[in-house]
Amino acid sequence: MVTIKDIAQKTGVTATTVSRVINNRGYISDATREKVWKAIEEMHYRPNEVARQLARQHTDTIGIIVPHISHPYFAKLISNLEYAATRHHYKILLCNSREEPEKEAEYLEMCIANKVSGIVLCSKYLQAEKFRFLDIPIINLERMDERKDIITIQSDNYEGGRLAAQHLIDKGCRSLLHFGGVAGKNMPADRRADGFRDVCLQKGVSNVILQSDQKDFESLQYQDHIRKSLEKNPAVDGIFASSDLIALQVIQVCSQMKIEIPAQMKLIGFDDVGISSMATPAITTIHQPIREMSELSIEYIDKKLRGETVPLNVYMPVRLIERDST
Amino acid sequence: MVTIKDIAQKTGVTATTVSRVINNRGYISDATREKVWKAIEEMHYRPNEVARQLARQHTDTIGIIVPHISHPYFAKLISNLEYAATRHHYKILLCNSREEPEKEAEYLEMCIANKVSGIVLCSKYLQAEKFRFLDIPIINLERMDERKDIITIQSDNYEGGRLAAQHLIDKGCRSLLHFGGVAGKNMPADRRADGFRDVCLQKGVSNVILQSDQKDFESLQYQDHIRKSLEKNPAVDGIFASSDLIALQVIQVCSQMKIEIPAQMKLIGFDDVGISSMATPAITTIHQPIREMSELSIEYIDKKLRGETVPLNVYMPVRLIERDST
Numbered sequence: 001m002v003t004i005k006d007i008a009q010k011t012g013v014t015a016t017t018v019s020r021v022i023n024n025r026g027y028i029s030d031a032t033r034e035k036v037w038k039a040i041e042e043m044h045y046r047p048n049e050v051a052r053q054l055a056r057q058h059t060d061t062i063g064i065i066v067p068h069i070s071h072p073y074f075a076k077l078i079s080n081l082e083y084a085a086t087r088h089h090y091k092i093l094l095c096n097s098r099e100e101p102e103k104e105a106e107y108l109e110m111c112i113a114n115k116v117s118g119i120v121l122c123s124k125y126l127q128a129e130k131f132r133f134l135d136i137p138i139i140n141l142e143r144m145d146e147r148k149d150i151i152t153i154q155s156d157n158y159e160g161g162r163l164a165a166q167h168l169i170d171k172g173c174r175s176l177l178h179f180g181g182v183a184g185k186n187m188p189a190d191r192r193a194d195g196f197r198d199v200c201l202q203k204g205v206s207n208v209i210l211q212s213d214q215k216d217f218e219s220l221q222y223q224d225h226i227r228k229s230l231e232k233n234p235a236v237d238g239i240f241a242s243s244d245l246i247a248l249q250v251i252q253v254c255s256q257m258k259i260e261i262p263a264q265m266k267l268i269g270f271d272d273v274g275i276s277s278m279a280t281p282a283i284t285t286i287h288q289p290i291r292e293m294s295e296l297s298i299e300y301i302d303k304k305l306r307g308e309t310v311p312l313n314v315y316m317p318v319r320l321i322e323r324d325s326t
Numbered sequence: 327m328v329t330i331k332d333i334a335q336k337t338g339v340t341a342t343t344v345s346r347v348i349n350n351r352g353y354i355s356d357a358t359r360e361k362v363w364k365a366i367e368e369m370h371y372r373p374n375e376v377a378r379q380l381a382r383q384h385t386d387t388i389g390i391i392v393p394h395i396s397h398p399y400f401a402k403l404i405s406n407l408e409y410a411a412t413r414h415h416y417k418i419l420l421c422n423s424r425e426e427p428e429k430e431a432e433y434l435e436m437c438i439a440n441k442v443s444g445i446v447l448c449s450k451y452l453q454a455e456k457f458r459f460l461d462i463p464i465i466n467l468e469r470m471d472e473r474k475d476i477i478t479i480q481s482d483n484y485e486g487g488r489l490a491a492q493h494l495i496d497k498g499c500r501s502l503l504h505f506g507g508v509a510g511k512n513m514p515a516d517r518r519a520d521g522f523r524d525v526c527l528q529k530g531v532s533n534v535i536l537q538s539d540q541k542d543f544e545s546l547q548y549q550d551h552i553r554k555s556l557e558k559n560p561a562v563d564g565i566f567a568s569s570d571l572i573a574l575q576v577i578q579v580c581s582q583m584k585i586e587i588p589a590q591m592k593l594i595g596f597d598d599v600g601i602s603s604m605a606t607p608a609i610t611t612i613h614q615p616i617r618e619m620s621e622l623s624i625e626y627i628d629k630k631l632r633g634e635t636v637p638l639n640v641y642m643p644v645r646l647i648e649r650d651s652t
């Protein structure tokens with residue numbers, strides 16, 4: 001690796017002069033300036049960003065800790081976070097916790113040791129006390145914490161559940177089923193079930209709320225869970241799935257059970273990721289503003305670093321997108 | 327941020343002693359050792375990984391440059407690369423080039439300035455001469471280059487095309503269509519069309535090979551392209567799509583055109599990502615060994631850094647996975 005010293009040696013000036021030319025500081029004659037730049041070009045010198053980061057005490061890198069990379073929701077989220085980060089001149093350090101508490105803790109330590117500028121947390125198990133003595137801005141994205149002083153950005157999950165139940169009832173369904181999140185985790189997404197239940201109670205519509213288990217979430221394979229649930233609840237004529245990925249598998253299981261969607265069964269997903277519009281039938285879903293939530297996450301980290309005050313709790317609006325499955 | 331000096335001050339020993347305790351070097355009395363560790367705990371000291379990286383001249387970070395993050399193929403690839411990197415104690419710096427040449431060049435500069443340990447390139451436009459003077463190991467993953475001295479890992483795309491055509495013909499198809507990659511890019515994936523064409527010619531089966539345009543690839547929306555192609559080629563009874571994502575949309579367009587899969591139309595995808603098994607009908611596909619290709623990419627970077635000799639060109643085997651769409 002070529003250093004400033006090598007450039008100095010080659011051009012016969014001091015390292016300080018080379019540094020001045022690069023940083024455009026102090027008086028340098030045109031001849032020297034030209035000579036130094038020519039050597040920089042010829043010797044393929046590249047400034048050492050790591051050294052600069054050391055001087056600056058942070059690295060313009062934002063750590064993103066997710067429980068899954070290939071899940072369509074997180075893939076879309078990562079894509080949008082990367083886009084927003086680039087616009088704000090940050091790089092992305094991507095960490096997949098796989099929902100393993102030790103792995104999450106390890107990643108967090110790694111982010112801190114590497115002096116990231118901020119962290120976007122989408123993974124559940126991280127112990128809040130780990131952050132207590134840190135100066136790094138942290139964003140909880142669709143994630144709750146016992147600590148109340150961490151910026152939290154979430155979509156209006158309760159309203160999403162309400163919209164889904166209301167739409168299924170409007171379409172004539174009288175026995176609803178909700179495939180909810182992972183049992184025992186207390187995530188913001190669990191509020192979808194609350195909104196769903198409240199509308200059903202209000203309208204006197206029978207409803208079943210099922211949670212999935214950690215194993216299904218890890219493997220992204222919900223078919224067995226869906227099949228057993230439908231066999232156990234044969235009267236169900238409307239399903240609200242807590243992700244488009246689950247909804248895609250509901251279509252498959254219904255097809256195998258000769259249940260026609262939307263004629264015999266209406267179906268709504270959640271997230272509005274690419275597959276919802278590409279499925280057959282195209283999936284009615286609750287749109288989560290992933291782009292805007294990603295943009296805010298990066299913006300808030302950036303503002304916090306500049307000492308500005310940012311909101312502590314943000315709820316983003318959701319909306320129903322009607323397609324062919326209802 | 328707490329430094330070694332702060333620990334030294336608090337414990338009344340020198341900074342060198344603190345450093346020795348942390349790095350377990352030289353003789354230190356048990357009393358001093360205990361005192362220093364206690365202060366480290368109490369003051370929440372964290373070693374500065376950036377400073378260590380500066381000393382080491384690289385950062386244990388691997389840059390990944392992809393043209394898409396949320397495309398299921400790249401999402402699965404990133405997920406597997408991250409997993410392999412973690413096993414080898416590397417971190418992932420994720421860059422989405424969006425197939426913009428300037429953005430790719432910018433990301434590459436950024437990776438270099440940040441002293442990454444290696445780069446996995448999955449994006450097309452990067453100019454080879456940019457790397458010419460670099461010591462950093464680079465892996466071309468499913469990507470070709472004019473430069474012949476860069477490690478290239480690809481799946482046996484030609485064989486994949488052959489397997490697809492052979493399977494469709496075995497299933498009774500007599501007029502085949504291939505939805506290929508983006509026109510004018512000369513990617514390894516284009517070899518799928520060659521294998522497909524060769525089998526069709528050999529068996530005397532009529533075949534049409536269509537390329538998609540950059541816009542469709544960027545938006546991941548192929549429906550219009552598929553619809554127009556099927557209207558223009560009404561005799562087609564077998565389709566080989568160059569990704570499962572395209573195959574998913576073929577199912578939708580066929581459903582809208584009242585063409586039954588597999589009764590009237592047989593369909594094969596490529597990649598074997600999650601959606602292929604979750605679609606209705608589940609999609610027959612060519613399995614690409616994404617996990618193994620990711621593992622090799624990281625392993626080769628690691629070996630190159632340790633001065634070991636690694637293969638220059640690797641072709642990974644593919645295999646047919648038969649599901650309901652044929």
